Amino acid sequence: xxxxxxxxxxKFLVTAEIGPGKGTDTGVLLEDASIxxxxxxxxxxxxxxxxxxxxxxxxxxxLLTDMxxxxxxxxxxxxxxxxxxxxxxxxxxVLGIRNVLALTGDHPTLGDHPQTKPVFDLDAVSLLEVxxxxxxxxxxxxxxxxxxxxxxxGAVVNPGADTEAALDLQIIKMEKKMEAGARFxxxxxxxxxxxxxxxxxxxxxxxxxxxxxxxxLKSAGMARFMxxxxxxxxxxxxLIKEMTETKDKVKTSIEIAARLVKGTKDLCHGVHIMAIxxxxxxxxxxxxxxx
Amino acid sequence: xxxxxxxDLAEIKRMVAPYKKVLIVGCGMCMTFCSAxxxxxxxxxxxxxxxxREGLTVEKGMIPRQCSDKFxxxxxxxxxxxxxxxxxACGNGVQAVARRFPDKRVLPALNTQFIGIEQEPGVxxxxxxxxxxxxxxxxxxxxxxxxxxxxxxxxxxxxSQEGKCEVSKDRPCAWQEIYHGLKRLGLLDxxxxxxxxxxxxxxxxxxxxxxxxxxxx
Numbered sequence: 106x107x108x109x110x111x112x113x114x115x116k117f118l119v120t121a122e123i124g125p126g127k128g129t130d131t132g133v134l135l136e137d138a139s140i141x142x143x144x145x146x147x148x149x150x151x152x153x154x155x156x157x158x159x160x161x162x163x164x165x166x167x168l169l170t171d172m173x174x175x176x177x178x179x180x181x182x183x184x185x186x187x188x189x190x191x192x193x194x195x196x197x198x199v200l201g202i203r204n205v206l207a208l209t210g211d212h213p214t215l216g217d218h219p220q221t222k223p224v225f226d227l228d229a230v231s232l233l234e235v236x237x238x239x240x241x242x243x244x245x246x247x248x249x250x251x252x253x254x255x256x257x258x259g260a261v262v263n264p265g266a267d268t269e270a271a272l273d274l275q276i277i278k279m280e281k282k283m284e285a286g287a288r289f290x291x292x293x294x295x296x297x298x299x300x301x302x303x304x305x306x307x308x309x310x311x312x313x314x315x316x317x318x319x320x321x322l323k324s325a326g327m328a329r330f331m332x333x334x335x336x337x338x339x340x341x342x343x344l345i346k347e348m349t350e351t352k353d354k355v356k357t358s359i360e361i362a363a364r365l366v367k368g369t370k371d372l373c374h375g376v377h378i379m380a381i382x383x384x385x386x387x388x389x390x391x392x393x394x395x396x
Numbered sequence: 397x398x399x400x401x402x403x404d405l406a407e408i409k410r411m412v413a414p415y416k417k418v419l420i421v422g423c424g425m426c427m428t429f430c431s432a433x434x435x436x437x438x439x440x441x442x443x444x445x446x447x448x449r450e451g452l453t454v455e456k457g458m459i460p461r462q463c464s465d466k467f468x469x470x471x472x473x474x475x476x477x478x479x480x481x482x483x484x485a486c487g488n489g490v491q492a493v494a495r496r497f498p499d500k501r502v503l504p505a506l507n508t509q510f511i512g513i514e515q516e517p518g519v520x521x522x523x524x525x526x527x528x529x530x531x532x533x534x535x536x537x538x539x540x541x542x543x544x545x546x547x548x549x550x551x552x553x554x555x556s557q558e559g560k561c562e563v564s565k566d567r568p569c570a571w572q573e574i575y576h577g578l579k580r581l582g583l584l585d586x587x588x589x590x591x592x593x594x595x596x597x598x599x600x601x602x603x604x605x606x607x608x609x610x611x612x613x
Contacts, residue, residue, distance in 0.1 A: 227593060
């Protein structure tokens with residue numbers, strides 16, 4: 106079943122992500138992908154996450170299609186102008202990629218080439234509209250294409266946006282993304298199911314599918330780091346305590362993640378698991394969550 | 397106004413190293429207001445250069461604006477004796493002087509930073525990027541092209557923390573400021589408008605207004 110077919114069915118969706126490394130070695134990356142292959146509906150490939158220069162998402166997505174995996178191409182607007190974005194989308198289609206996650210992108214100052222020129226010629230909303238135009242057989246200025254695309258477009262939303270203004274703005278933007286064609290949303294990582302439930306109530310009835318994000322905690326230190334540096338992610342103190350006191354970090358990490366995955370089952374349409382290096386443990390999380 | 401900061405003294409010294417006589421020229425407009433190229437700064441730089449190298453002759457000059465031939469012309473006599481001119485104007489002024497005196501080595505003592513305002517003594521913030529298509533009427537007077545680090549036009553990214561921009565905690569998220577402004581004005585609907593995509597102006601820009609051009613004959 107393709108991701109699109111899974112999305113159009115009633116099943117609880119499960120997606121995971123892999124992040125290409127800095128270089129041309131793809132051994133471990135593809136190993137992780139093959140372990141995830143039969144347990145998830147799609148695998149996202151990140152686009153230079155945190156603005157650190159890495160192997161590109163497009164190439165890796167193509168390698169995944171060769172393995173019989175349905176990838177989700179993550180495309181940010183940080184590095185490419187409207188010409189390059191349209192060209193890369195056509196290229197992705199030609200290379201067998203069928204799903205796209207449209208993102209604005211982290212600012213370059215967060216990464217290891219902080220002085221690079223930020224592009225942001227489009228943003229997630231306008232990129233989704235452009236995908237819609239290409240799907241309709243024309244480029245964004247109206248020229249007819251010799252061969253169109255038919256992408257399944259998705260977007261992101263941050264339910265943990267930490268001020269009233271920020272959350273209102275996230276929801277308004279989510280609505281814009283839906284109007285622009287987004288058929289699914291993968292959220293930033295959730296650690297507080299009550300907070301997530303409040304968010305889901307605000308978007309009740311929205312005609313889209315939402316996959317709650319879950320990030321595997323590797324340590325208490327990682328939790329504290331994310332609390333300080335990652336917007337919208339808040340790991341509550343009691344989980345940090347669990348990770349501090351455990352004698353088996355991996356076991357506890359998997360337990361916590363499984364609990365969160367189970368929690369999302371009651372609240373939304375799917376789960377998106379970001380393992381950040383612990384991809385080989387995702388099947389255990391799914392086992393424990395009963396998926 | 398235009399805000400600039402002085403280059404590192406070491407860099408300025410390297411620039412004037414080949415010359416025995418240097419004329420420092422300040423600017424009486426923006427560079428005086430942002431304390432980068434006014435009379436005080438000209439005097440201080442003159443002293444620093446003179447005490448640094450024996451045998452270097454430094455002269456001080458000042459004109460109301462370095463971006464206008466009307467005022468640059470006033471340098472005509474003084475400049476005759478100098479091969480090198482250290483301009484303490486913004487990039488606009490440096491180029492105007494270089495154009496007016498093409499046989500002189502016109503050197504920039506400042507780094508021009510942005511169009512901005514003084515928020516408090518000693519603190520300046522960038523406000524306008526001269527993008528050529530002003531939308532301030534739709535954003536409660538807060539410019540997202542300039543003050544959103546990513547220049548987003550359709551709402552914020554997900555990177556803000558406690559109302560501050562992903563890039564730096566000393567910068568507010570422009571879109572949250574726009575939100576508060578529009579809310580105060582009862583115009584939150586503006587946030588739900590048509591998707592905006594910027595049409596970038598071609599640089600270098602040039603504007604011609606026929607009705608203001610000199611009449612023939």
